[in-house]
Amino acid sequence: MGVSLFALCLWTGLIMASTAETVPACTASSTSATNMPRVAKCGSTSSTTVVPVGCLNEGMLVEGVCHCPSPYTGQRCEEAKNEIQVVTVVATINVSVTVKNWKFSPEMAIYGSSAFNSFVKIFEEQMNIFYADIPGYTGVKVIRLSNGSVIVDHEVLLQLHFSDFNASYNASMNNLTQTLQNNCTSNDKDQLCFTEGASRVTAVPLSPEDLSDECKNASVVAHNLQPYYEAQVINNTLHCVSNCSTWSPHPFHCVNGKCHITSEGPKCQ
Structure with a gap:
């Protein structure tokens, strides 16, 4: 019995040694506490297979490919690009209009007051329709309200291509000036009408x-x-x-x- 047991152990050891030589070793391929897969390499020194890895720098792994937030790049979003082209830029045009069919109250002059905010909400809704056809238009920002019926100083916000900025900006300026020849906004209950000849349009050059x-x-x-x-x-x-x-x-x-x-x-x- 002792000889047979010794032979069995020896035979088992030979099989394990043979298996260790023929089966390629792998590093741990378990997932981390955040469920992001770790790197794992398998195989002999002549060839390796890389298991899909987690994305760095808040990249999103979609179907085995990392989608990187700008300016990160690389297979794992591991490196930041040194130059990023900016295709469009934000531009503004300063505009002043006099709303003649709205009664001014002193509270409207206080930025952020309930009277200010109530009027601005209606003004933004109306002007988003009124200015909709201006090239690059994205919205309005009211700067101040003052007495004189209601004088509304505001910025018209644009998103324009930088490569042909001057031509695009001039086109938007001309369109805006033409639009203000219409004396009223839409025909619903919140219609705003402007004093003819009182509107002012001022270009704002891009600064550094x-x-x-x-x-x-x-x-x-x-x-x-x-x-x-x-x-x-x-x-x-x-x-x-x-x-x-x-x-x-x-x-x-x-x-x-x-x-x-x-x-x-x-x-x-």
């Missing part, structure tokens, strides 16, 4: 601050990276460039390695 604001838009540059990007016009196109970009006015130079933007700023890796 306006361009910088485009790089503070989270859909262009993630919040945690915004301090390391600034606006630059490159070949008549607007870009947000990082401190690692050669287009940056203040580029970060690496003696060793390549510059990468991280949430802590530029680093050489």
Whole structure:
């Protein structure tokens, strides 16, 4: 019995040793506490298979592919791009109209008061219809209400292509001026009518601050990276460039390695 038991153990050991040599080893492929799959590599030294991995930097894994928020890129959203083109920019036109069929009250002059907010709600609804055909129109922002029937100083908000901004802006200005030749908004119960000849339209040029604001838009540059990007016009196109970009006015130079933007700023890796 002792000899048979020894032979059985020896035979089992040989099988396990043989199996260990022929079956490729794998690293752990379990999921983390956040249910994001970890990296796992299997196989011999001659070939490896990479199991789909979790996305970094708030990327979304859809059907095995990471969809990255701007400016992140890479298979796992692991790297930030150094230049991001901004296709459209926000522009404004300053407008003043006098609403002649509405009685002004002193409370309306107080920004944020109930009287102010009630009038602004109606004004926005009416003007969204009235201004709808202006190229690039996205909305209005009321700045102040003052006495004189009701004088409404407001901004007309536009979204225009940067590459042909001047032509687009002028077209919107002309359309707006023409629209204000109509003395009343829609014909429903909240119709607003304007004093003829009292409307004023003023162009607002794009400023460097306006361009910088485009790089503070989270859909262009993630919040945690915004301090390391600034606006630059490159070949008549607007870009947000990082401190690692050669287009940056203040580029970060690496003696060793390549510059990468991280949430802590530029680093050489």
